[in-house]
Amino acid sequence: MAYMIRAICNVISQVWLRHRFKKSSTVSRFVARDVRRDVLVLDDAYIGNGYVVARVRTRNILYIARGITTEENFGTPEILHLKSIWDWDGMPWGGASLPRQVIPYIESEQLSDRLQQHFPSAQITVEIMNSEYQSWCMKVAIDGKNLEYVWGPLSGFGVIDLKNRSVENLFAYCDVYLGSMDEAVNFACDCAA
Structure with a gap:
């Protein structure tokens, strides 16, 4: 009852x-x-x-x-x-x-296009992590630097610098939480510099 x-x-x-x-x-x-x-x-x-x-x-x-x-x-x-x-x-x-x-609403295609404009030689792969929530993970290789962007409506938007990952953050969702697509592109530009 x-x-x-x-x-x-x-x-x-x-x-x-x-x-x-x-x-x-x-x-x-x-x-x-x-x-x-x-x-x-x-x-x-x-x-x-x-x-x-x-x-x-x-x-x-x-x-x-x-x-x-x-x-x-x-x-x-x-x-x-x-x-x-x-x-x-x-x-x-x-x-x-x-x-x-704030968890910005970011589609992987939009971020991929923006990164490809800034880094034409970048290798970008996207994987849907959960189709119900449309969460995704994007691996980006730029001139020997490996970044992993993650987005999910429940967990947020962030980036992992795979080469400079600290032991303290090894199991964290991301190294840096991001508030917009511009922050994501700026992070990639800073890493590539």
């Missing part, structure tokens, strides 16, 4: 989430007394896995009204976990918005 009730609650929850976070909708909520977060949903296909692809803007309404800050645009596409979408690390009364941990 308890299993059946739990199953019915899960179905109702999924229907409600799909209705609230449907593609192309903007969902807003105050995360602190003066701070409002707006979420523009770009892709709702993974809502059953607990996340959406969206663009976010977090702004202090009082600061904007008083001219302390200006209106912000939405950020770049990122993975938003539904459990933590409204989390606020700042003061309960609001204040300035703090930087959030």
Whole structure:
């Protein structure tokens, strides 16, 4: 009986989430007394896995009204976990918005193309690690340097420098977490220099 009730609650929850976070909708909520977060949903296909692809803007309404800050645009596409979408690390009364941990939405083909533009002789191979979550691993060989980029919607985006891997990080997901594709390209450029 308890299993059946739990199953019915899960179905109702999924229907409600799909209705609230449907593609192309903007969902807003105050995360602190003066701070409002707006979420523009770009892709709702993974809502059953607990996340959406969206663009976010977090702004202090009082600061904007008083001219302390200006209106912000939405950020770049990122993975938003539904459990933590409204989390606020700042003061309960609001204040300035703090930087959030962001998992950028990056497709392996986009990164591969950008790296190939910068390094035409680079050897790049991509392997899908989990087809349900579309996580991937990309091995890049640039002039004797071997890098491994990893991306997953649950674990994040990062890079491993296979030649300079330290013993402390041997079993870590990555050596350096990255917040954007530009950071990934800059890391490759720094390693190749």
